[in-house]
Amino acid sequence: MEAAHKIRIDVETAYLREESDPQDLRYVFSYTITIRNEGGSPATLLSRYWKITDANGGVKEVRGKGVVGEQPRLEPGQGFRYSSGAVLETPVGTMQGSYQMIDGAGRRFDAPIPLFRLAMPGILQ
Secondary structure, eight states: OOTTOOEEEEEEEEEOGGGOBGGGTBEEEEEEEEEEEOSSSOEEEEEEEEEEEETTSOEEEEEEESBTTBOOEEOTTOEEEEEEEEEESSSEEEEEEEEEEEETTSOEEEEEEEEEEEEOTTSOO
């Protein structure tokens, strides 16, 4: 990723107890992502790729256009924040992936989303 493509991604997660049903192996999590363009060129988010892994090693891959129905264009210094969710069959799991983006000159590049953990409170010490 060249200097013009400096995309920072920060993630916050939460366990949604009221939507989860552990007896039915349903653990619901929300995540809020902030995408910030710290590079020198505008960047537009075209699509996303997620790899979601549960504690049993089960993997789901998700691909789609944009995020939450949008394809935000970020000028240098601008950020975009959105929230979404994931449902796992285990109380712990991980997510990672990438955003496929295009810069102001029409060059496509990937912005990696670092691995982050989804965990029911108290499950990990």
